[in-house]
Amino acid sequence: MTTATVLLILLSIVIAGGLSFFQYFYKVKSKSKINLLLAFLRFMSIFGIFLLLINPIITNNTLETIKTPLPIVVDNSSSISFLNANKKASELYQKLISNAALRGKFDIQSYQFDSEFQQSEKFDFKGTQTNLDVVAKNLKSIYKNVVFPTVIITDGNQTSGNDYVYGFDTANKVFPLIVGDTTTYLDFKIDQLNVNKYAFYKNKFPVEAFLRYSGTKNVTTDFIISQGNMVFNKQSISFSPSKKTAVVNLLLPANKVGLQVFKATISSKEKEKNTYNNTKNFAVEVIDQKTNIAIISAINHPDIGALKHAIETNAQRKVTLFKPNYIKSLQDYTILILYQPTTEFKSIFDTAKLAGINTFIITGNNTDFNFLNQQQNNLSFKMSGQKEDYLAEFNSQFNLFAIDNIGFENFPPLQNSFGNITPNGNISVLLSSKIRNIATNAPLLAFAETQGKRTAYFLGENSWKWRLQSHIDNQSFEKFDVFIDKIIQFLASNNSKKSLVVTHESFYNSGEGIEISAQYFNKNYEFDEKARLTIAVTNTKTKQTINFDLLKSNNSYQVNLDGLTAGNYDFSVKELNSKTTYSNHFEILDFDIEKQFVNPDVEKLTQLASQTQGKAYFPDQIEVLMKSLLDNEEYKTVQKNTMTKTPLIDWFWLLVLISIFLSTEWFVRKYNGLL
Numbered sequence: 037m038t039t040a041t042v043l044l045i046l047l048s049i050v051i052a053g054g055l056s057f058f059q060y061f062y063k064v065k066s067k068s069k070i071n072l073l074l075a076f077l078r079f080m081s082i083f084g085i086f087l088l089l090i091n092p093i094i095t096n097n098t099l100e101t102i103k104t105p106l107p108i109v110v111d112n113s114s115s116i117s118f119l120n121a122n123k124k125a126s127e128l129y130q131k132l133i134s135n136a137a138l139r140g141k142f143d144i145q146s147y148q149f150d151s152e153f154q155q156s157e158k159f160d161f162k163g164t165q166t167n168l169d170v171v172a173k174n175l176k177s178i179y180k181n182v183v184f185p186t187v188i189i190t191d192g193n194q195t196s197g198n199d200y201v202y203g204f205d206t207a208n209k210v211f212p213l214i215v216g217d218t219t220t221y222l223d224f225k226i227d228q229l230n231v232n233k234y235a236f237y238k239n240k241f242p243v244e245a246f247l248r249y250s251g252t253k254n255v256t257t258d259f260i261i262s263q264g265n266m267v268f269n270k271q272s273i274s275f276s277p278s279k280k281t282a283v284v285n286l287l288l289p290a291n292k293v294g295l296q297v298f299k300a301t302i303s304s305k306e307k308e309k310n311t312y313n314n315t316k317n318f319a320v321e322v323i324d325q326k327t328n329i330a331i332i333s334a335i336n337h338p339d340i341g342a343l344k345h346a347i348e349t350n351a352q353r354k355v356t357l358f359k360p361n362y363i364k365s366l367q368d369y370t371i372l373i374l375y376q377p378t379t380e381f382k383s384i385f386d387t388a389k390l391a392g393i394n395t396f397i398i399t400g401n402n403t404d405f406n407f408l409n410q411q412q413n414n415l416s417f418k419m420s421g422q423k424e425d426y427l428a429e430f431n432s433q434f435n436l437f438a439i440d441n442i443g444f445e446n447f448p449p450l451q452n453s454f455g456n457i458t459p460n461g462n463i464s465v466l467l468s469s470k471i472r473n474i475a476t477n478a479p480l481l482a483f484a485e486t487q488g489k490r491t492a493y494f495l496g497e498n499s500w501k502w503r504l505q506s507h508i509d510n511q512s513f514e515k516f517d518v519f520i521d522k523i524i525q526f527l528a529s530n531n532s533k534k535s536l537v538v539t540h541e542s543f544y545n546s547g548e549g550i551e552i553s554a555q556y557f558n559k560n561y562e563f564d565e566k567a568r569l570t571i572a573v574t575n576t577k578t579k580q581t582i583n584f585d586l587l588k589s590n591n592s593y594q595v596n597l598d599g600l601t602a603g604n605y606d607f608s609v610k611e612l613n614s615k616t617t618y619s620n621h622f623e624i625l626d627f628d629i630e631k632q633f634v635n636p637d638v639e640k641l642t643q644l645a646s647q648t649q650g651k652a653y654f655p656d657q658i659e660v661l662m663k664s665l666l667d668n669e670e671y672k673t674v675q676k677n678t679m680t681k682t683p684l685i686d687w688f689w690l691l692v693l694i695s696i697f698l699s700t701e702w703f704v705r706k707y708n709g710l711l
Contacts (some may be wrong), residue, residue, distance in 0.1 A: 041092045048086035052079045070708055077701040084694040091685045098678040104184055104671040106142035108132050109171055111190035111215075113150045113163035115630040121215035122161040124655055125189050128213055129159075131658055132187060137666055141673065147171075151196060164547040164630060165196045172203035185209045185650070185665060191216040192637035192644075195629045201644050209650035211661060216636035218654070222251035223634045224302045225313040227281075234351045235290040237324035245284040247302055249275035250634065257304040259284055263296065273302070290322040295542050295623065313632040317625040319543040327528045328368055329355045332384060333375035335402055340375060342500035346513070346520040353524060360384055367391055371527045376497065377411070378404040385411040394490040394527040399452055400497030414463060414484040415493060419455030426450050426469040426496050428480050434466045435563040436483055438539060438555055438592055439522050442515040447505050450480065450496025457495065461486075469495070483526065490527050536616045538609050539592075543623045550597040550624070554586055556611050568612040569593045576604040576621075602626035 056079040060071045110129055116122050133144055148156040150163020153174040168190065175186060186208060194200060204210050227246040235241035247259065254276045261269040268289070273282050288298070297319045308314070329347060331340055344355045356369075360380040366372065366387045373396040374381055388395055399408070405417040428444040444467055457478040459465075467481035482493045506516035540552045556567035569586035586593035586609070601624070608619040638652070645652040653661045665671070684690065 041090060044090045045087070045092065048083055048090065052082040052086060055079075055082055070704065074701055074704055077697045077704070081694055081697040081701065084690055084697065088685055088690065088694075091683050094682050094684060094687075096680040096682065098680065100676045100678055101673060102676050103141065103143040103673050105145055105179055105182060106138065106184065106665070106671075107145045107147055107175060107179075107186050109147045109149060109153075109175075109186065109188045109190075110156075110159050111150075111166065111188070112148040112156075112159045112161055113166040113195075113630055114161060114628075115166060115191055115193050115195075115633055116215065117161040118631050119191055119216040119633065119636070121191065121217075121636075122159075125161070125215050126159065128189055128215070128655055128658055132662070133157075135662055138662060141666060141671065147174075164628075166190075166194050166630065167197035168192070168194050168200035169197035169203045172200060172205075175208075176205055179208075183208060183670065185211060185668070185671065187211045187213055187661070187665075189213045189215060190636075190641070191633065192641040193630075193633045194637075195632075201640060201647055204644065204648050206648055208648060210644055210648040211650045211665075212641040212645055212652045213658070213661065214636050214638055214641055214652055214654055218635055218638055220250060220252070221309040221634055222253075222255075222306055223308050223310055223313070224249055224257055224275075224304060224306075225632065225634075226300055226302055226316045229300055229316050229318050231318050231320060232351050233321060235320050235322050236326055236351070237290055237293050237322050239290050240287040241290055241320060243284075243286050243288055243300075243318075245286075245300060247273060247282045247284065249280045249282075251275070251306075252277055255304060255306055257302050260301045260303065261286070261288065261298055262301070263298050268298070288320075290320070293322050293324050295319055295321050297543075297623065297625065310631075310634045312628070313634075317627055319623065319625060321542050323352060327353050327370045327524070329353060329371045329373060329524065330358055330363060330366070330369040331355055331373040331375060332358045332360055332363060332381070334360050334378060334380050335376060337375070337400075337497065338500040339398070339400075339497055342503045343373065343520065346503060346517040347524055349513070349517040350521050350524075353521075366393060369393065371396060371524060373398065376400045376402045377408060378402070379407050381407075381411075389489075392489055396492045396494070396523065396527055398494045398497070398499075401451060401453065403453070405453065405455075412491065413460055414486070414491060415479070415482070416458040416460055417455065418458075419453040422454040423451055424454035424471060426452055426471060426476075426480060427473075428467045429470050429475065430467060431465055432591065433563075434464060435555070435557065435591060436464050436466075437522055437526055438537070438553065439466065439519065440515075442506060442519055443509055446509070448498065448501040450498055450502075452496040490529075492523055492527055535614070536609065536611055536618050538618045538620070540607075540620065540622060543625055545625050545627045545629075546600075546602045547628055547630070550600060550622075551594060552586075552597065552607070552609070553589075553592045553594045554609050554618070555592050556616070563591055567593065569609060570612060571595055571607055571609045573597060573600070573605050573607045575601075576606055578603075600624055 056075040059078055060075040108129060110125060116125055132138065133146065138144065146155065146157045148154060148159055149167065149171050151165035151167050153170045171188065188210060190212060192212065192214065225248045227248045230244040232241055245259065257273050259271055259273050260267060269286050297317060300316045300318065302314050331343060333340055340357065347353045347355050371394050372384065372388055374384065375398050377397065401423055405419045409417055427449050428447055430441040430444045459479060463479065464483045465479045469476045469478050469480040479493065480495050484491045503513060503516045507513050535557050536554065538552065538554045544550045552571065554569055556564045556569060558564045565588065570583060571586060572581055572583050574581040584595045586595045604621065604623050606621045608617055610617045642652045
């Protein structure tokens with residue numbers, strides 16, 4: 037409180053006292069105790085009013101003790117149970133949280149993780165995935181700008197997510213408490229299988245297997261690929277203490293159309309502790325149809341190479357490059373990509389119209405727009421000779437097919453001639469254009485369908501920069517390549533529009549997310565946000581059926597079927613209002629990734645501890661760990677003084693007291709006949 041405020045309060049006391057004295061004692065004939073009471077009530081009322089007018093600031097100091105946070109994170113995945121370390125992990129956790137000295141020094145917080153990270157004090161060790169990287173991300177978010185230690189009770193065997201070693205903040209020490217048997221046992225393991233999801237009928241498809249050996253003697257194993265009782269490949273692999281890994285590459289025949297399930301097995305006469313990781317199932321869908329695509333261009337441009345790479349990431353597509361005058365038979369191709377067409381493309385357009393071949397027209401600085409106006413009537417071009425850069429704007433209402441916004445607004449601009457582009461008729465726009473931040477209301481990527489013939493328009497060159505930017509943003513070309521594949525998939529089909537479109541995989545691995553999405557369109561082929569979609573899933577062996585509702589998410593309906601056991605399933609998606617249905621099947625392969633480990637990953641956890649200046653410990657070193665935390669002078673309890681300043685005018689009860697004083701004074705005077 038300032039000196040001026042104190043002086044004003046003293047002045048208020050004098051004035052309030054003077055007015056009370058004048059009212060009840062100055063030249064008053066009879067002075068009684070009633071006058072004294074009334075004078076006091078008047079004094080308090082006037083003084084309270086003056087206090088409200090002066091409005092002094094009341095300062096309140098609160099001393100708060102702040103302890104260093106100590107997150108104790110427990111691995112809740114099923115690999116802990118599989119390594120018979122669940123009881124030990126629980127015991128270690130209880131020792132840490134019940135230690136009085138630790139609780140006195142640290143603010144202990146308990147968490148668990150498997151595929152997700154959450155606060156918890158109870159653990160069932162049933163998680164189907166292990167993601168240590170999610171621990172690093174969440175701790176950074178929860179404890180910002182705080183120096184703290186972390187104890188992680190885990191086996192270190194990660195099955196999903198990014199490499200956790202470099203994910204943790206190096207300013208905060210991590211102390212892994214390693215659980216699981218570290219004794220080296222003889223073990224053979226199929227570490228990884230790489231195989232394409234699709235193969236072409238009567239072709240061969242590649243399989244790559246990474247094998248691992250743990251042991252101390254020279255051994256020989258058999259690596260077998262089989263399907264049912266039929267063995268497709270069998271070969272001997274030798275291991276030794278100096279050669280503990282092997283890579284097997286082979287080709288398998290695709291002799292049957294449809295989903296083909298194979299089994300990879302590594303076997304030996306040696307006795308193993310864990311044989312579950314000796315087998316892996318994998319599946320390949322064999323198809324007998326391939327989409328042939330021709331890219332026709334009179335010029336060389338990096339866009340062409342980027343398109344070819346993006347399209348051919350889908351094994352169902354084959355791309356061939358041509359000059360306009362050197363292509364002979366267009367009937368061999370399902371889609372024609374016409375890159376920056378000019379008058380040289382006249383015969384191409386004529387043949388495509390007669391044959392009913394779908395086209396993908398891409399324009400740029402070398403395009404002859406007058407010629408393009410003559411060859412199609414979906415878009416009208418009035419272009420100048422000036423070049424312009426066009427940014428993309430995603431249309432979330434687009435509903436020809438399901439597509440996600442992969443960050444189009446952040447992609448580099450495409451270059452095209454400056455001018456007006458006017459849609460004619462029914463054009464579906466996926467991307468519209470902007471010049472700098474000004475919307476042109478003109479299409480950048482649009483689709484048209486006329487009498488069963490489909491055409492896509494991509495109005496700008498330098499899309500190769502988009503593919504590179506997508507890789508920079510996501511460390512992968514996958515999102516951009518899927519975007520291009522969606523366009524090709526639309527153009528590759530001439531089927532009439534379906535009101536119910538369901539997207540799903542033909543097979544899933546047990547433990548993975550099983551997600552099925554669907555779109556329902558009304559008679560105008562507009563996405564129906566009021567649709568009621570359900571799915572019935574039936575196990576073909578047990579005949580047990582379960583039903584779920586599909587929930588709306590952006591421009592689709594989705595359902596998550598996690599928890600289904602391995603086996604074959606038939607399913608049917610139904611729209612309840614229109615009774616429209618879609619039926620198909622999928623298979624869940626028997627593969628539990630959490631059962632692939634024999635020992636904890638001591639090497640990686642030790643590397644994590646070293647990276648953060650911490651130290652890895654084993655269960656019998658729990659006392660050493662606690663002593664290390666207690667003796668570390670870096671983590672100190674601090675006291676924080678919190679000063680709260682409150683204006684007196686905010687104090688509601690002062691106004692109530694003033695009202696009480698005035699009311700009491702009035703009643704006393706009324707009762708004693710002084711009014």
